[in-house]
Amino acid sequence: MIYHDLVIIGGGPAGLAAAVSAKDNGIDDILVIERDKEPGGILNQCIHNGFGLHTFGEELTGPEYAARFIDQVLSRGITCKKNTMAVDFSVEENRKVVTAMNREDGVFQISAGAVILAMGCRERPRGALNIPGFRPAGIYSAGTAQRLVNIEGLMPGREVVILGSGDIGLIMARRMTLEGAKVKVVAELMPYSGGLKRNIVQCLDDFNIPLKLSHTVIDIEGKKRVEAVTIAQVDENGRPVPGTEERYTCDTLLLSCGLIPENELSRSAGIHINSITSGPVVSDALETSADGVFACGNVLHVHDLVDYVSQEAAAAGKNAARFLRKNKTRHQEQIELVAENGVRYTVPSFLRPAEMDDTVTVRFRVDGVYRNHTITVCYDGRPAARRKRPVMAPGEMEQVILRREELALCPDLKRIAIRIEKA
Amino acid sequence: MSETYKKELTCIGCPLGCPVTVTLQDASGHCEIISVTGNTCPKGDAYARKEVTNPTRIVTTTVRVTDGAAPMVNVKTASDIPKEKISDCIAALRGVTVAAPVKIGDTILNNVAETGVAIIAAGNVTALPQEMR
Ligand SMILES: Cc1cc2nc3c(=O)[nH]c(=O)nc-3n(C[C@H](O)[C@H](O)[C@H](O)COP(=O)(O)OP(=O)(O)OC[C@H]3O[C@@H](n4cnc5c(N)ncnc54)[C@H](O)[C@@H]3O)c2cc1C
Ligand code: SF4
Numbered sequence: 001m002i003y004h005d006l007v008i009i010g011g012g013p014a015g016l017a018a019a020v021s022a023k024d025n026g027i028d029d030i031l032v033i034e035r036d037k038e039p040g041g042i043l044n045q046c047i048h049n050g051f052g053l054h055t056f057g058e059e060l061t062g063p064e065y066a067a068r069f070i071d072q073v074l075s076r077g078i079t080c081k082k083n084t085m086a087v088d089f090s091v092e093e094n095r096k097v098v099t100a101m102n103r104e105d106g107v108f109q110i111s112a113g114a115v116i117l118a119m120g121c122r123e124r125p126r127g128a129l130n131i132p133g134f135r136p137a138g139i140y141s142a143g144t145a146q147r148l149v150n151i152e153g154l155m156p157g158r159e160v161v162i163l164g165s166g167d168i169g170l171i172m173a174r175r176m177t178l179e180g181a182k183v184k185v186v187a188e189l190m191p192y193s194g195g196l197k198r199n200i201v202q203c204l205d206d207f208n209i210p211l212k213l214s215h216t217v218i219d220i221e222g223k224k225r226v227e228a229v230t231i232a233q234v235d236e237n238g239r240p241v242p243g244t245e246e247r248y249t250c251d252t253l254l255l256s257c258g259l260i261p262e263n264e265l266s267r268s269a270g271i272h273i274n275s276i277t278s279g280p281v282v283s284d285a286l287e288t289s290a291d292g293v294f295a296c297g298n299v300l301h302v303h304d305l306v307d308y309v310s311q312e313a314a315a316a317g318k319n320a321a322r323f324l325r326k327n328k329t330r331h332q333e334q335i336e337l338v339a340e341n342g343v344r345y346t347v348p349s350f351l352r353p354a355e356m357d358d359t360v361t362v363r364f365r366v367d368g369v370y371r372n373h374t375i376t377v378c379y380d381g382r383p384a385a386r387r388k389r390p391v392m393a394p395g396e397m398e399q400v401i402l403r404r405e406e407l408a409l410c411p412d413l414k415r416i417a418i419r420i421e422k423a
Numbered sequence: 424m425s426e427t428y429k430k431e432l433t434c435i436g437c438p439l440g441c442p443v444t445v446t447l448q449d450a451s452g453h454c455e456i457i458s459v460t461g462n463t464c465p466k467g468d469a470y471a472r473k474e475v476t477n478p479t480r481i482v483t484t485t486v487r488v489t490d491g492a493a494p495m496v497n498v499k500t501a502s503d504i505p506k507e508k509i510s511d512c513i514a515a516l517r518g519v520t521v522a523a524p525v526k527i528g529d530t531i532l533n534n535v536a537e538t539g540v541a542i543i544a545a546g547n548v549t550a551l552p553q554e555m556r
Contacts, residue, residue: 047545047546049483061497063546063547064545150485152494153485153487178484197433206506390463
C-alpha cells in the first residue's frame with residue numbers, strides 16, 4: 001500500500017488552500033486527490049466576478065481565483081492526482097486508509113498519516129418540488145444549468161422560470177438572460193431571499209426580472225418538455241393561497257434549492273456528522289471525531305464566500321501539519337460551543353483550550369432576518385461579549401472571534417453559547 | 424420648472440442593503456440629483472449617485488475555444504463598462520472563437536462595443552496534443 005503523510009480529498013479551493021498551508025507548515029509528502037480533470041472545484045463553472053475581494057483585494061472570476069491557488073500548489077511541487085475519485089475511506093485504530101480509483105491505476109489504496117476532507121457540496125435534490133406526477137424534460141438544477149452553459153457551452157432552454165433564490169439561481173437568471181433567454185420570474189418559497197443582496201441587484205434588478213417571495217411552483221404542464229409553470233403565493237405555513245395562481249409559459253424550470261455537504265466518505269469512516277450543517281462535527285482545530293482527520297470548505301458547512309473557504313482551509317492545513325509533527329497526547333478537556341436563540345449552528349462545535357490557537361474564528365448562520373440585534377457570547381450562561389449588528393440574514397455567514405487569553409481567565413469554563421438578542 | 428422624479432435603488436455596499444431613493448430633476452437635457460435619501464452611511468450616497476448618473480458593470484461571459492482541453496473559456500471586460508452597453512458587449516462576442524492555448528489576461532477582443540475596453544481571458548485552457556484534435 002502507498003503511504004503519504006497527508007492525503008487531501010478534493011482539489012477545490014478548500015483542498016488547494018489546505019495543501020499550500022500544510023506545505024508551508026513543513027509537510028512535504030502531500031497528495032491531493034481530485035475526481036475532475038482539472039482542480040478548482042465549483043469555481044471553474046462560476047464565471048461571474050466577485051471572488052477574492054477579501055483575499056486579493058480585487059474582484060476575480062471563479063476560474064481566475066482558482067488559478068491563483070493552482071499556481072501556488074504547482075509552484076510548491078505538491079502532487080495533485082486528477083481524474084481520480086476517492087471511493088472509500090476508513091479509519092480504524094488510527095489507521096487511515098483512502099481507497100481511490102482512476103483509469104491508469106485502477107483501484108488502489110493509500111494509507112495516510114493525516115487526512116483533510118475537502119469534497120465540497122452538491123445541490124439539494126428536487127425534494128423541494130412538492131408536485132406529484134410526471135416530470136417532463138426541461139427541469140434542471142441551477143448548478144447543472146450553470147455547468148451546461150459555462151463549461152459545455154450548451155443552452156438548456158429559451159424561456160425560463162426559476163424556483164429558489166439562492167445565489168446559483170440568481171446568477172443563472174442573469175447568465176441565461178445574457179445568453180438570449182427570457183427569464184420570466186424567480187419564485188422563492190421563503191419570505192426572504194437566501195442569496196446575497198448584491199446578486200439580487202445585479203442579476204435580477206439590472207434585467208427587470210421579478211422576484212416573488214413567499215411563492216412556489218404548484219403545477220408544471222407539458223408531456224415531453226415543460227410547456228408552462230404555475231406559481232402561487234404561500235401562507236405562513238407554506239400552503240398555496242387560492243386565487244394567487246399565475247401561469248407562465250416556458251420551456252425550462254431551474255431549481256435552486258440550496259446545497260448540501262458531500263459526506264458519504266466521512267460517513268463511511270464513521271465520522272460524526274452535525275445534523276444541522278450535514279458536515280462533520282469539528283473541534284477548534286477543524287479536527288473531526290476521528291483523530292488526524294480534518295475538514296474544511298463546503299464539506300464542513302456551506303459557505304457563500306470563497307475567501308472564508310480559503311481561510312478555513314489554511315487553518316485545516318496548518319493543524320494537520322501540527323498533528324503530523326507532534327506525538328500527540330490528547331488533552332481531554334473540552335469547552336462545548338452551543339448555538340442558541342436564533343443561531344442555527346456553530347463551526348467548530350467544541351474547543352480544546354489546552355491546544356487552541358491564540359484566536360479561533362467561530363462561524364455560524366442565523367435562522368431568520370434580524371434587524372438591530374446583537375450577537376451575544378455567553379460563558380457558562382453569563383454574557384461575556386456583545387456585538388451590535390444592524391442586520392443579519394440566513395444568506396450571510398456571521399462570525400465571532402474567541403481569544404485564548406480571555407478563555408484562560410475562566411479556567412472552569414465548560415460551555416460557550418452564541419445567541420442573538422434584541423439590541 | 425421641470426418635473427422631479429424618483430429612482431428607487433438598493434445599496435449593495437454592505438449586507439444591510441438600504442433602500443435608497445434618488446430624486447432627480449430634468450434640467451435642460453441632463454438630469455440633476457436633488458436628493459439622496461434612505462442610505463444609512465455615506466457609501467450609500469456615493470453608490471446611488473454613481474448608479475443614476477453613470478452605472479457601470481464588469482461583464483463576464485464565455486467564448487468558444489478550438490483545439491483546447493475545454494470547449495469554452497471564461498472572459499471578462501478588463502474594466503467596468505457602462506451598464507447600457509452590457510448587451511452590445513455580449514452581442515459583439517457572439518461567434519468569437521479563440522484557439523488554444525488561452526491564458527488568463529490574453530486579449531480576446533479590443534474596444535468591445537466601442538467602449539474603449541478590451542475583453543480579456545479569465546481562465547486558462549491548454550491546447551490538446553496534436554493527435555487528439
Ligand atoms: C453558483 C455558485 C456561486 C458562487 N458565487 C460566489 C461568489 O460570487 N463569490 C464567492 O466568494 N464565493 C462564491 N461561491 C462559493 C464558493 O465558490 C464555494 O464556497 C467554494 O467553491 C467551496 O470550495 P470547496 O473546495 O469547499 O468545494 P468545491 O469547490 O465544491 O470543491 C470540491 C472538490 O472536491 C472534489 N471531490 C468531491 N468528492 C470527491 C471524491 N470522492 N474524490 C475526489 N474528488 C472529490 C470535487 O470534484 C471538487 O473539485 C459560489 C458557489 C456557487 C456554487
Ligand atoms: S448605505 Fe451604507 S449601510 Fe446602507 S447598504 Fe449601503 S453601505 Fe450598507
